[in-house]
Amino acid sequence: MPHVNIKHFPRDLDPEAQKALVEGLVGLITQAFDVSETTVSVALEPVEPAAWRDRVVLPELHNRSDLLARRPAYDIA
Structure with a gap:
């Protein structure tokens, strides 16, 4: 059950950019940990x-x- 929390300086990602980021991460995580993509969660947390x-x-x-x-x-x- 991998969970990734990305803390970052605030930045508005349009929905397409956010989707591409998350899909890329999920692809890498599922491959590295040999898990289903349905088990991966990703949080994007802006920090000033x-x-x-x-x-x-x-x-x-x-x-x-x-x-x-x-x-x-x-x-x-």
Whole structure:
């Protein structure tokens, strides 16, 4: 039952762009985890730039750095 939550700076994706993003992710996830696409959920969560450090960097990147499969190029300390 993979779930992906993408936190991102606010950006309006038109329905076609959002659909393409989600379908691409679901395709990769189903292949990598060998699951049905009906088991995959995807959330898109906008986070204001001013809140990025408190809502993403510290709790998700710094405090859980052992789970990162890919680190960002910016400082997460």
